Amino acid sequence: MSEPLIVGSVAYSPNIVTIWEGIRDYFSGSDAEMDFVLFSNYGRQVDALLAGSIDLAWNTNLAWVRTVAQTDGACRALAMRDTDTVFQTVFVARAGAGIGSLDDLAGRRLALGSKDSAQAAILPVHYLDHVGPGADQVQLTRIDSDVGKHGDTGRSELDALRAVLDDEADAAAIGINTWEAIGREELMPGAFEAFWESPPYSHCNFTALPHVPEERTDPWLQHLLAMDWENPAHRPILEMEGLRQWVSPQLDGYDTLFAAVEEQGISPRW
Amino acid sequence: MVNPGLVLDLVQRVGAVPRYATATVHAGPGDPGELEAIVAAWCARTGNELVSFDAGAAVVRRGRSPDPLGELAPDHVPGTRLWMYTNFDCNLACDYCCVRSSPQSARRALGVDRVRRLATEAVAAGVSELILTGGEPFLLPDLDKLVAACTAALPTTLLTNGMLFRGRRLDILRRMDRDRLTLQISLDSATAGPHDEHRGRGSWERAVAGIRIAQDEGFRVRVAATLPYERSHQQSAFHGFLDTLGIAATDQVIRALAHRGEADHGVELTLETLVPEVTVTADGIYWHPVSADHEDQFVTADIFPLDDAITEVRRRFTETRARATAAAQWFPCA
Numbered sequence: 001m002s003e004p005l006i007v008g009s010v011a012y013s014p015n016i017v018t019i020w021e022g023i024r025d026y027f028s029g030s031d032a033e034m035d036f037v038l039f040s041n042y043g044r045q046v047d048a049l050l051a052g053s054i055d056l057a058w059n060t061n062l063a064w065v066r067t068v069a070q071t072d073g074a075c076r077a078l079a080m081r082d083t084d085t086v087f088q089t090v091f092v093a094r095a096g097a098g099i100g101s102l103d104d105l106a107g108r109r110l111a112l113g114s115k116d117s118a119q120a121a122i123l124p125v126h127y128l129d130h131v132g133p134g135a136d137q138v139q140l141t142r143i144d145s146d147v148g149k150h151g152d153t154g155r156s157e158l159d160a161l162r163a164v165l166d167d168e169a170d171a172a173a174i175g176i177n178t179w180e181a182i183g184r185e186e187l188m189p190g191a192f193e194a195f196w197e198s199p200p201y202s203h204c205n206f207t208a209l210p211h212v213p214e215e216r217t218d219p220w221l222q223h224l225l226a227m228d229w230e231n232p233a234h235r236p237i238l239e240m241e242g243l244r245q246w247v248s249p250q251l252d253g254y255d256t257l258f259a260a261v262e263e264q265g266i267s268p269r270w
Numbered sequence: 271m272v273n274p275g276l277v278l279d280l281v282q283r284v285g286a287v288p289r290y291a292t293a294t295v296h297a298g299p300g301d302p303g304e305l306e307a308i309v310a311a312w313c314a315r316t317g318n319e320l321v322s323f324d325a326g327a328a329v330v331r332r333g334r335s336p337d338p339l340g341e342l343a344p345d346h347v348p349g350t351r352l353w354m355y356t357n358f359d360c361n362l363a364c365d366y367c368c369v370r371s372s373p374q375s376a377r378r379a380l381g382v383d384r385v386r387r388l389a390t391e392a393v394a395a396g397v398s399e400l401i402l403t404g405g406e407p408f409l410l411p412d413l414d415k416l417v418a419a420c421t422a423a424l425p426t427t428l429l430t431n432g433m434l435f436r437g438r439r440l441d442i443l444r445r446m447d448r449d450r451l452t453l454q455i456s457l458d459s460a461t462a463g464p465h466d467e468h469r470g471r472g473s474w475e476r477a478v479a480g481i482r483i484a485q486d487e488g489f490r491v492r493v494a495a496t497l498p499y500e501r502s503h504q505q506s507a508f509h510g511f512l513d514t515l516g517i518a519a520t521d522q523v524i525r526a527l528a529h530r531g532e533a534d535h536g537v538e539l540t541l542e543t544l545v546p547e548v549t550v551t552a553d554g555i556y557w558h559p560v561s562a563d564h565e566d567q568f569v570t571a572d573i574f575p576l577d578d579a580i581t582e583v584r585r586r587f588t589e590t591r592a593r594a595t596a597a598a599q600w601f602p603c604a
Contacts, residue, residue, distance in 0.1 A: 162275060
């Protein structure tokens with residue numbers, strides 16, 4: 001049996017240890033055992049991946065884009081959550097504020113999440129430029145509450161929503177997961193309403209570099225894809241990690257972010 | 271409209287605690303009923319658990335409490351086995367008897383009709399084994415009928431001190447179904463002294479004789495010993511003795527002395543520390559056979575329908591574990 005694959009992940013929630021110990025236990029005894037290493041931010045994790053001190057990285061979409069940039073594309077995406085294939089950015093405003101489209105943001109205040117959050121900062125600017133009035137026509141308020149974690153904590157998006165409630169912003173751009181977590185418009189009717197939702201794009205994936213051969217990653221990948229929502233032993237891990245099924249990566253779902261990173265001159269590193 | 275930031279606070283505060291831990295979120299001004307309804311709706315939608323809502327403060331558990339029943343081994347789930355106290359009177363007066371049985375005890379018999387109905391309902395309720403105990407069941411003149419009602423329904427174990435296998439009672443034993451019945455005979459030591467000290471002079475010799483009679487009659491015999499802490503180091507010698515009697519290793523049961531009934535010391539067994547085993551007596555349903563005449567572990571006077579009684583025991587177990595978990599969260603260190 002080969003050495004266990006070492007998977008890197010960023011510790012963005014107190015449940016991360018539980019999640020990864022559960023995943024490690026799931027792989028225990030298989031022909032693709034693994035262990036994990038936690039990082040405080042994605043910059044440090046991608047550095048470790050490039051240095052070879054981890055074999056795989058559980059990367060956000062921005063971390064994937066930066067890995068591609070730093071390896072000239074010599075990296076592989078192995079798998080993602082089903083929810084990663086249909087991620088969206090949602091623009092919300094106070095209900096009844098009279099904002100019905102991105103164009104309505106011209107001259108108004110938009111609260112964005114952390115500057116390294118693809119869903120709450122980088123892609124929203126891209127959408128304003130391409131299907132809205134242009135980012136330079138909107139007064140942007142950046143809330144950098146969790147820089148380094150690419151918006152994973154959701155904290156900056158909640159703060160952006162609070163800015164709207166406090167009338168410090170007219171609208172906020174958030175990820176679909178945060179929109180779901182607050183119950184969309186349904187839990188608190190009259191508080192928020194969504195006025196624009198982006199096309200779906202891809203979010204996280206497991207990233208490998210060429211020095212980790214497919215002979216090592218394939219058994220691991222097959223075992224990962226075999227996790228079963230209907231299996232009571234697997235479901236708690238899947239629930240905590242926010243998916244029902246691991247799936248093959250949809251790489252074209254990153255095209256918009258590649259374009260946004262290039263347009264906005266976002267550094268390929270950190 | 272209530273505080274619109276409430277749900278944002280819930281997402282942030284609950285998201286910041288580990289799974290199964292609780293977070294307290296102050297709901298802010300507004301109608302308490304409306305606020306609680308929002309918190310409850312958010313919890314239901316997000317898979318979290320509203321533990322309490324009091325004075326505007328919502329206590330929310332991240333995730334839902336694990337089902338205590340689901341965490342038990344399948345054969346430990348209450349209702350897997352059904353205990354029946356056939357009677358409470360006994361030919362012995364053991365000084366640690368958990369239900370205070372003795373020759374002076376009132377019989378308090380379940381009777382063949384109730385035992386038969388229990389056995390029938392046990393099958394429908396998913397019980398996989400029946401266990402008859404007392405008192406000393408062989409004091410009952412119709413014990414063979416009780417046992418037949420049970421063995422016709424399910425595999426059955428009959429607890430006895432093994433001292434009465436002669437004459438009419440031996441005939442009763444011989445009428446029992448050897449394929450469906452296991453006899454569990456009480457024997458506390460490899461020599462007479464420790465056993466007789468608690469159970470009465472001469473009782474060890476008669477119990478050993480009873481084991482041999484039951485084996486000669488073709489019954490599977492399990493031996494169960496009650497061992498006070500001060501004799502817990504004597505187990506290997508006892509197992510060796512039981513080996514010489516031909517008792518299979520899996521049929522050698524040694525249990526700790528419980529601080530219940532006549533016992534003046536022993537392991538403390540409470541609702542919080544004891545996984546229930548549904549136990550039926552003439553007086554009703556109890557949590558566990560070790561506490562079958564103790565008010566603190568009385569569940570209900572309604573023996574029938576048995577399925578309801580089992581459901582009630584499981585409900586109380588779940589409730590007790592949830593309360594214990596919540597208390598563990600609250601206990602302050604300073």
